[in-house]
Amino acid sequence: MLILQHFPGYVFVTQRYLDAAPLQLKFGLAASKCNATNSQCKAYLSAIIIYLYTNDYKQAEMCYNDCSQIDAFCKSDQNRCASNLLAAYSDGDIEKIKRIAQSSSISNLDHSMIRLARKLPIGDVSALKGNTGRQEDQPLDENDLT
Known part of the structure; x- marks a missing residue:
């Protein structure tokens, strides 16, 4: 488990972020098997932050x-922090994202994760506003069972 804990730091240094998120999820699973729930929750929050980054x-939502x-x-x-972070993204509220990135839940993460979180938001957050998970173009078809 110690190797999994330090390997994401190496991935961050090499900027291979898409490899880091699954590693955080694996670390969370390993922590779960060891009954280390705090480490497990931190790993899951870290994976969500990586996807947002x-x-x-x-x-990140999935x-x-x-x-x-x-x-x-x-x-x-960490769940409440992730929920608030995703809600701020869906609202397009940059100030709220920055405020959440300063929260104690994020401050208690690994130092490389803190750096990523404090750089949020990356990209155009306003494009997400009102466009998260909804298909407003197509009306609901009551006969479609898929």
Whole structure:
């Protein structure tokens, strides 16, 4: 588990962020098996931050939804932080994103994750506003069962 804990730091230095998020999720799974719920929740929040840093809001949202199925994460401060962060992204509220990046939940993460979180938002957040997860172009078809 110690190797998994320090390997994401190497990935950050080499700027291979898309490799880092799955590693954080694996670290969270390993922490879960060791009953280290605090480390588990920090790893899941870290993965969500990495996806947001790479401008992949949909993947961050999917990751959050998957992690929310885990009882330990649902009850954690990291869950509330991730939820607030995703809500701020969906609202396009840059100031709220920056305020959340200064929160204690993020300050308690690994130093490389703190640096990534404090650089948020990356890219055009206003493009996400009102366009997250909804298909407003197509009306709801009651006969479509898919």
